[in-house]
Structure formats: structure tokens, C-alpha cells
Amino acid sequence: MPVTDKFSRTSAICRCVTQLDDTIEMRLTLWVFLMCLFGTVSAAPDGAQLYMTHCATCHGDKGDGGVGVPLSLPAFLESVDDSFLRKTIRLGRPGRVMPAFRALGDAQVDAIVSHIRNWSGKPAPVFPDTPIKGDVQHGKELFASYCAACHGEMGEGGSGTGVTFSRKREQPIIAPALNNPGFLAAASDEMIRYTLQQGRAGTPMRSFLVQGLSEQDINDLVSAIRSMEDSEFTGERPEVTHEEAVIIVESPYTLDETVENLKESLISQNFKLIRTDYLEHGLVEEGQEDKRQVILHFCNFKFLFEALAIDPRVGIFLPCRVTVVERGDKVQVMTINPLYLSSLFNNDDLDEACKEMYGIYSEIIEDATL
């Protein structure tokens, strides 16, 4: 987006520059303008600043984790090369929260990588590109018994992501998805082998040499993980929804009747009605609100708890809400479409939960407007 933004700004400036009739003045102006423009291009990108803007919210100011996994642990930095970091930033982890940063320039990505490297102060490791040839079938068996408990049966990753400080979870750091096209495109076989041999001290990921697997077993595991790779991966997240942003249904009842119907229907779906108020509540003095826009806020704690465990950012969906609006002689019931909102989060688990939520919303509205 900044790119197009800059272009439109630049062309606007060019237009105003050409309008000047005095050529000397014009040249001077252009020169000053170019100096400014050149300044942006030539200045080395500030890795710390870029990290703060794009990464810190999830990975922590100092890389100690949050919505994302920790990045500053020495054991992590020793086990990944710069190419892995660069590709991870570029490709993200489709469906696993970590976004793909396609708009950053190469220099910016490099600056972020150096910033991350600075935490350990050690040079980046280098892994050869040579593929590892192990026994995939045997690797899969090992995977089922040694890895699936944390990384999931199919390598889809633990439920939830990163590190959390606000909930109890089975593991302090959730195991990443290994069948993820972003991970597999970024990781070399040798990097995966190193991680299995050494583990990552400070995380639940332990060394499997220490745990009694042989070098050959580890090669077999690497091949099993590699076999999860889909050669079709283009860098795009496969199934991004193109959903309508809202669900709108017309009600044959009056506004008051519709509100009452909704209350009943909510309760029958095991929701608790938190409160009913006007859309303009709090924006205008009490009594002055537009009475034709009524909001019902409701909640189901079990659902809420599960949703927060999947993605702590789901607050944007909360509390659940239905709005009843009277316009002219029409009464409409409206909600956000959870499938639309969910598509912004790059989180497959959240998509699943939102499908459920979509079903519930539809039923509540249908019930109330029948």
C-alpha cells in the first residue's frame, strides 16, 4: 500500500510542479524535490524501527514472544540461517497467524534480519542446501509417536500460537505447524536436522539425539516432514474467503417485536444477553439517541474462552452483537459476518471457529425473523 500511496502522492506533486511557469523556479523546485525523494531511497532502512512497526506486537519488543513464538532465544538463532529468516518474513505462515510481508523491500527485510541477529551477537549459521534422503515411511511412524503430541497428527501445529501470559496452556510455547507451506519453503533439510539434533533450549522442543533417536531416525524424520510439502505452493494463502462483510435479514415484525424475538432466540442458543442499548449510546446524551438502531450484546463464556485461546486478538469480534434497524417501513436485523472478519487474521483455527459462529448467528436471526 505505501508504494501506491507514494506514487499517487508523487504524481500529485509532479502536477503541481509542472504548473509553475518560471522554468528556473521549476528546476530549483524539482531539484529540491528530487533531493528529498533521493533521501528516502538512499537512507539505509532502520531494522530496529521496522521490527518495532511490523513484528514487535506479536514477537515482543525484545523478541521474547507473545502472539508469535520467541525469536531472541540463542538456541533459535543458532538453528536458523538468514535465508530462513528472510523467507519466513516474505512468505509468512499461511493460516498460522504469521503474516507474509510482501510489501517490504529486500533492504528492509535484510535490516530486520540484522536486527534479530544482533540479539545474539553471533554470526548466522550456514546450512548446506543438500537434500537429506531418509525413509519417509519410517519417519512418519516416528513422527506419530514422538512429535504428533505437540506438532499435531499431520504436522498442523499446536492449537493456538506463540507464547501467552494470560492463559493456562499445555505448553508454554505452542509448537509451530511443520506441514505449513511457508515453513517448508523457508527451511532447508539441514536446518530441520540440526533442530532435531540440538532441540531448542528454553522451549519445549528438545534434542531427539538426547532422547535416544539415532542419526538415521532423524534423517527419516526430516524426510517425513519434507514429504508434507506441496509443490504447488505459490506463496498465496490458498483459501482466502471472499465473503460479504455483513449478514442482513429483513424482519416481518416491528422493531420492538424483533428485539424480543431475538432475546428469546439468543437464550435458546445458550447465550447470555449482556445488555440492550442504542447504537448511539455514549456518543450523545442519554435520551437523545436514535431509537431506531438497537444493539443486543450477548455472550457465551465457553465459546469466548475457546476463541481467546485460538487467537488473543479476537476481541475485535466481541462481545457478540446483533443490531436491529428501522429504516422507513422496513426493519432489518444485521450482524458482522464472522467469516469475513476471520479472513483478515490468517488463522485456520479461527476460520473454523468462525464457521461455527456464522451458523449460530444465522440461526438466531432466522429464528427471530421467521
Added chain:
Amino acid sequence: MIRKLLVTVLFGLLLHLPPVSAEDVVMARSNLPFPEAMLALQESIRAHGYTVARVQRVDIGLTGMGYKTDKYRIVFAGKLEEIRKLTELAPQLIPYLPPKISIFAEGEQTVLVTVHPKLYAGIAGAAVDPVIFERWANDLQSIFHDVRMAE
């Protein structure tokens, strides 16, 4: 001429401003613990001319289920005239109004999350001049900046 030069220099400087993030979900992390970050957020929202319509707790009842913090809130804010205009011109936007920011504790720090206002522009369609959402986006960036910088 000096004035024109100055204008050009200013335009040039504009290009140096950090770009607004391209993400659909806008987030910020503050080093302040939750209560202070919450205060800074509300102060900044007001300083930008918006009314805080409501602060909603979403975590009541969760602590019993193993949720360790009671520090999760949704802040609704807007300007009455703008909200009225939008509900009139683009009723399909109603379920998203007034806009909200979620704010929650992560250890000793605090995280803010909201959707990028450009999404509202997409939902509202041609009926609404997108300038209003561009202004929201700038204000949002500035509000998050305030919270990040607050001490």
C-alpha cells in the same frame, strides 16, 4: 518562490513519514502495564476529537475457566456526526459501528488491536467519500503511536 520551495520541501518530507501499515489488522504493543496503557489510549482518543462511547469488559466469567487476566477490554469510540452520517449513507456498515479497539494485557505489557479503517471504506462502497476513512486511519496511527510512546 520561497513559499513554493517550502511547500515542495514539506511535500518531500512527507515522503519520509513512516508508511501506514499495510496490514488489515492494526496492532500495537505498549510497554505500559494495562491500567496506564488504557488511560493513555482513552486520553489520546479524546485528544483526537473522538468520544469514548463505552468500555466493555469481555473477560468477566473467564477467570474461572483458567484465564489468568481480567484485563481484556473493548473500547468503542466515534464522533456522533460521523456515525450518523455513515449509518445513513451506508447502512451495511452499521454492525461495525461505532469502531472499536481491543486492549489486553500481555504480561507486564499491553497489546492493542483493531481492523484497518480502509476495510470500512470497502464495506461502505461508493456511497461514502473515502476521505473519512483515510482520516480515521491517520488518527488511528497517531493514537497507537501515542500509546506506544506514553510513559
